[in-house]
Amino acid sequence: MEVPVIDLAAYLSAGEGEVGSEVSELCREVSGILRETGALLVKDPRCTVEDNDRFLDMMEKYFESPFHFKRLQERPNLHYQVGVTPEGVEIPRSLVDEEMQEKFRAMPKESQPSIPIGPDPKWRYMWRVGPRPSNTRFQELNSEPVIPDGFPEWKETMDSWGHKMISAIEVVAEMAAIGFGLPRDAFTSLMKQGPHLLAPTGCDLRRYGKEGTVFAGYHYDLNFLTIHGRSRFPGLNIWLRNGKKVEVKVPVGCLLIQTGKQIEWLTAGDCLAGMHEVIVTSRTIDAIKQASEHNRSLWRVSSTLFAHIASDAVLKPLGHFAESPLSRKYPPICAGEFVEQELAVINLKGNKGES
Template structure:
């Protein structure tokens, strides 16, 4: 394996989906998720200006006083809309014996930093896409929260960035379908009316900007695919194939990052593994902090991730697809909403 993730050219695919070069790019995307659990994506439709506008909004939001942000929290809905305060979400590996055993077997130099409790990061969940007309899981498909201080700009900026991320990751989903030899619409159709979330995190680097501080402890994502714009502060590490090699992710300018989640692992019977990752303060983070302090105009010193979670629809059955059915015993048929609820309990977010 190399020290850089494969870069997938989405523009090549969009220019001619049946072109042999486009089909090869689809296979490259599928193989990247198998080998790394992640890939870098070049989408010519997404601009740095849009990413910057979104990051500015979220920096301003998370820099508000604690009490103002807390008005946007909905613990009764397992924090699946609105804000999740810091020290609420617990990394899943803190409660998973299999994960702890996996860490213990890693070479010492490749282990994640120790998890000492819930993450310091805050998060905001903003629903993107159509809701189902009927569902067994209304809690996962709730109405959005609009923060009082940002009501004039919030809806426009959040939907603009969220819809761009949704469109980009849906196209990746189509590419992965083709790459695995499935009909192009097979995986995208499973996500229709899913509880997709624009889910930026915020970590206060004034308070937690010290070397080796864990901002988001070692974990995998419970959803289908996750996509991010480039953060202003590096610090993300991944473990390809849940293995022993730790990689610091470097997102080139003009690229997005896509990561495999647990629902994709389920649908592929484990051929693709949900990618384990952590976010910590590194030497590169400290350099970015110093640069930010010297820059003008001054911005709130919060690390924002412009994260978007693509989900399989809550009422769809989650089970290995036809090419991957040999692992049905390990991934038994389960309603996707049940899978999400089970994972939320492990994160200390659900009952």
Template sequence: MMERYFSQEAQVKFQDARPELHYQVGVTPEGIEEPRCIMDPACLETIKGQPAGHRATAPTGPDPKWRFMWRLGRRPDVTQFHELNAAPVLPAGFPDWEHVMETWGAKMLDALFTVAEMAAIGFGLEKHAITDLMHMGPHLLGPTGADLSLHGSVGTLYSGYHYDLNLLTIHGKSRFPGLFVWLRDGRRIPVRIPEGCLFIQAGKQLEWLTGGHVQAGMHEVICTEGTQAAVRTARAEQRSTWRISSTVFGHVQSDQILRPLGHFAQAPAAASYPPIAAGTFVQHELEAINLKKA
């Protein structure tokens, strides 16, 4: 369905954009979102210091990707952050849209809640320490698409070196390779998701709740020779050459306070994670990547 949606003319998709809501519902056109490294000298210095063979591609401009944000689950009736909890946008011409998005999104969101409970137990916290904060959060199913027929050169960045601002991110396997992640020891590795599996990454909000014990996962999506080979196969089989990532972004509820939980409050780096409303934190992050105007 998302291959069909993204393959529409740009002017049709533009009708589903909501820049006044920081693109947190509806479509985000290509060329809007910027990797925060562009405006962050420390991030660019980090890239320069990475060893050969494990160095990120330094982004030089906005990402050539489209994304559609579909809200999942209930939102609070009273909140300070209305633009982060807005009503969903329903595109014209897709009668099964809501059913498909809700069905797939709910399955992935359930998986995130399960993992959040497992993580809390593993961290020595109360079972619901994290999931209670996620209740009625601004969770989003955000399928992301890049047109490989237009952006198919080796080295093209579809999503520049970055971390995710939310709590936990989950997605299935794309038809086209290109996702790379950095391990804690600095190694850059390609992600290969087995059939029938989902991939989960830690976001900045989880780093905040654990006082830096868990680091937000750095990653990039880039065109490789493997990506080009998959494009050739798709064309031979007369399939779409849009690269789709069906991603769910799980969040802490906007009015909850981000702070290190339990024993993490005594972690050596805890002072680097002062209390802040999750919605305020998200707004600051959206400004840094050009989705919210300061």
């Protein structure tokens, strides 16, 4: 099954006025796809292939830097929420969550995820995008950025790509809200000054390029919506609502959006957080061979951005979702508090317990 592609141009050209029937239908399609698959491919004319390539080129150069240099950007005292997270730190939720383990043991063999054997062998860089609140109870989730020496283009490249991807998320958030029968700004109003994170991962395929290697163990994302530019190496598997496992192929010029735990909370489980993993597949091996032949970088970089609900906003089922019999499973909680609880489980809060 191919994940459907939605062209955002029709919604963007409709502007701020009344939503016509054609755009309404598109919005219903967006909310329906998110509900059933937890993933959506979009084309946004404001996010170009060149933008994605410029970002990937810079991040490949960074991840290829010596180990000791990268460690200078590490901030464990801030829960790794800014700067670099070295490989071997983040623990996949599926390694520590017994309920999750029971769930995937009950899956048919062909749908089971790859079982990680320890912490993820991936690096990650956390870069805040957008304005932060001047007054917040969750200062460490809204800290100042870390800029590595020797990368004069760093801030402009990170901010430019990050803002473009947030713009795409905001459009999808508006379309999903309309499709779910909520006010257009139901989600975007809660996202204002959220601790949005551009969080590219780097996986060293020279060291870890063996088929079956798990880079990011089976997990959901703890944030609202996640967006990725196209990676130069495939390897992402997602699970549909019906439990089927699908390897995602992101076409050139497209962005991939995935549902996180915060949208699940706001819709009382009508839209579930999408389960996914990143592993070395046979298609990854083919891409490694091609890259080697052309002397290209063998770091798999994902240009991932986590869009969040503002830390001081309250997560609770919105509008008609509050009437759902499932709403009691989603009691009101401050978004920042929710994030801190989740970070503790995956070893990013300074004690062993979503990325």
